[in-house]
């Protein structure tokens with residue numbers, strides 16, 4: 001493995017200063033390192049548009065980035081909080097069970113014990129062409145997406161353009177459904193971005209998956225308290241029963257009145273280069289009897305899907321799982 005410098009930042013300002021001071025080198029923030037160090041760096045995933053890091057800034061050593069707090073109708077989670085701590089937190093379990101379920105479906109207990117929420121949301125794609133050393137794809141600065149002519153059984157069915165990765169993060173799918181916001185720190189100060197705007201597709205910049213600039217990182221995630229009686233649903237379908245990324249995942253957060261859909265969000269993982277908000281399904285359900293229309297509503301996903309040569313099966317799965325997730329969602 002290539003040598004790198006490691007700095008343990010003790011404050012957000014110190015981390016930003018370290019990223020700025022090392023901006024002529026390739027500097028990255030690191031959480032648990034399960035993807036960045038254990039995956040990308042050890043496997044030498046690099047190219048003209050993706051340099052191997054020279055400098056890592058550890059942000060798990062920043063106290064204010066670790067932990068979960070409630071205030072004024074919302075819950076805030078530090079980006080360096082481990083997934084296990086998110087799962088085990090009583091308020092997360094009681095009020096935001098969707099997030100604890102999604103986090104519990106990530107990887108293995110060992111990885112969840114040191115993998116962080118920020119690392120999970122900002123992990124790089126799992127596409128086998130991106131990770132494979134023989135493929136100089138768009139995401140590494142090349143000029144081709146090998147999924148277009150290659151084995152694309154796990155690739156995007158919605159929103160793929162240029163590059164057909166699917167976003168790998170289960171917690172990102174859940175947090176988008178929960179209408180979360182991300183707090184970001186960088187050389188320009190702090191800013192807050194809703195999860196609706198946080199993730200960006202290949203047309204915006206094929207070399208990244210979110211709005212973060214090179215000297216920025218996510219410091220916190222905030223989730224507004226749901227209205228009372230809100231229903232939550234989470235379904236994740238995997239290829240195998242041991243730990244695995246989502247073939248398709250569905251998160252649903254919605255309110256119901258007299259059996260009719262009032263308001264809510266349905267999001268999908270494993271289908272698109274960004275965690276995908278299924279607005280066509282939400283719009284169809286508005287004001288309608290959920291039991292009577294769930295199947296027809298879920299089928300609306302077919303109107304936006306553009307499957308590739310080997311993955312049209314994912315469109316059928318998505319429709320089936322959306323229907324099941326809505327119908328099975330228990331009240332909180």
Ligand SMILES: Cc1cc2nc3c(=O)[nH]c(=O)nc-3n(C[C@H](O)[C@H](O)[C@H](O)COP(=O)(O)OP(=O)(O)OC[C@H]3O[C@@H](n4cnc5c(N)ncnc54)[C@H](O)[C@@H]3O)c2cc1C
Nearest residue numbers: 031032033034035036107115116118119120122170218244
């Ligand atoms: C075998 C295996 C199975 C897995 N299965 C799943 C799964 O089923 N579902 C799933 O969602 N994930 C899965 N993962 C991914 C795993 O959950 C992530 O590797 C982990 O959550 C990342 O956390 P980390 O803290 O170790 O991230 P790191 O490796 O430290 O960082 C990952 C990336 O995020 C960036 N980053 C880290 N923190 C921040 C921050 N605060 N702001 C901005 N950027 C940041 C880093 O620079 C890096 O690019 C799996 C991983 C493995 C190895």
